[in-house]
Amino acid sequence: MKLHEVRQKKAAKVAEARTLLNTAEGEKRSLNAAEQAAFDVLKTTITDLEGQEQRAQFVEDAERRTAGEPVDKSRTDLEGRISIVEAIAAHAENRSLTGALAEYNQEQKRQGVQAKGVLVPHTLFEQRAAQTTTTAAGIVPEDFRADQFVGLLRNSMVVRSLGARVLPNLRGDVTIPRMATTSTAQWLAEGDALTDSGLTFNSIGLKPKHVGAITELSRQLLQQSNPSIEALVRQDFVDVVSLAIDKALIHGDGVKEPEGLLTAATGTGTLATLSWATVLTVLQGLALKNITPNAWLTHPKVATILRKTLREAGLPGYLLDNGQLAGVPVSVTNQLAEKAGAPATGRMVLGDFSEMIVGTWGSVDVLTNQWAEGPYSRGAIQVRILTTCDMVPRREDAFTVIDDIAL
Incomplete structure (x- = not known):
């Protein structure tokens, strides 16, 4: 997804989470089991979207720098x-x-x-x-020469x-x-097994x-x-x-x-x-x-x-x-x-x-x-x-x- 798409999706999920909390607060109670489960799903989704946002921002900035454009x-x-x-x-x-x-x-x-x-x-x-x-x-002298x-x-x-x-x-x-180590290419005689x-x-x-x-x-x-x-x-x-x-x-x-x-x-x-x-x-x-x-x-x-x-x-x-x-x-x-x-x-x-x-x-x-x-x-x-x-x-x-x- 593009950066603006990620941000729009994150904003929508944050709004959903806020609605859940406002509903419970308005009724002066804690989240019930179903609401808590829904909130936990939203929390996981928002956290994932924040990671996507950082990665998308990094890529877009890198593309602009490569093209010589302002970030x-x-x-x-x-x-x-x-x-x-x-x-x-x-x-x-x-x-x-x-x-x-x-x-x-x-x-x-x-x-x-x-x-x-x-x-x-x-x-x-x-x-x-x-x-x-x-x-x-x-x-503040009369003749101010910064x-x-x-x-x-x-x-x-x-x-x-x-x-x-x-x-x-x-x-x-x-x-x-x-990545700490990579795989190694191996030359084999006929019948040899790869390690x-x-x-x-x-x-x-x-x-x-x-x-x-x-x-x-x-x-x-x-x-x-x-x-x-x-x-x-x-x-x-x-x-x-x-x-x-x-x-x-x-x-x-x-x-x-x-x-x-x-x-x-x-x-x-x-x-x-x-x-x-x-x-x-x-x-x-x-x-x-x-x-x-x-x-x-x-x-x-x-x-x-x-x-x-x-x-x-x-x-x-x-x-x-x-x-x-x-x-x-x-x-x-x-x-x-x-x-x-x-x-x-x-x-x-x-x-x-x-x-x-x-x-x-x-x-x-x-x-x-x-x-x-x-x-x-x-x-x-x-x-x-x-x-x-x-x-x-x-x-x-x-x-x-x-x-x-x-x-």
Whole structure:
């Protein structure tokens, strides 16, 4: 079924389930045996349709990306009209949502997303304005130059930009079946019997992990009409939450955080002796597993060493040249930390980052509090933002972790 057909069918089943509950509630009784049996059938059907909806959404998005078309253009247009500042102000002033913000929240609630605050889409937190401020100080001078504000220098977000697959709007825990081994073709002499070499399967899973932050915005900031303020507030939330998610996708402990690549990846390599030959050996390790890497991920100190290490002694050409190492792009960020020790050593991760699956549950929940003791005395508004996500590699052996580079 097409995505819209799945959604229509799910909406009809949800309406049937609601009718059953309303009938019993109206008569001030519990569901009888027949009604309970009917409700259980509807519940199973709705759960199955939700799975079909996720799969249909993924396929349609993939088809649009393959064709170079925007993914879900109407939804993208709606999300592009949503203002974080408007969401905060509406919740703080306890007034009804309007416009695109109201439409988005209604759609999310129809899909079963629940929140105490105002819902805003994840996409707002992926837009990164270049070199804008992350503080509200001095925003109303006579000659206001938003383009000249100097913000904090933060780490660069890299993981999702390297091609990680995103599964949005998940419900419960997610289990994804995976083929562990395949059958084997066999050559036979006449009369020989084939040996059973059947397929085996296992699974990978995503479970909700929560991340959030509390920040403070002055009432004057929210009341100012300058359009640059929306970008300032949004950028600060991006830096606070998105960088925390990005960091966890690399270093996460798998307990409160997602299990990051450094823990989940099973491939290891060595560049303790840094040379063209050892670099090729690392690449060969993935090639033997039929993995074509799309990126190296490393730290600025390691990148500096690569830029000044010759590929061949006495000949021109360095290991890291034009942003590539052995023909594979190199992404450099402080999000990938050095390996602690005496002395510390540098890290690199090589792999196919499209093998990463990032799941998100619902939207970003924005909740305001005007009565928190400290902010209240200053006339400010405390803002809490929470979101839920997880990450799992489709194949743990699609990544090689190197952590012995001398700095």
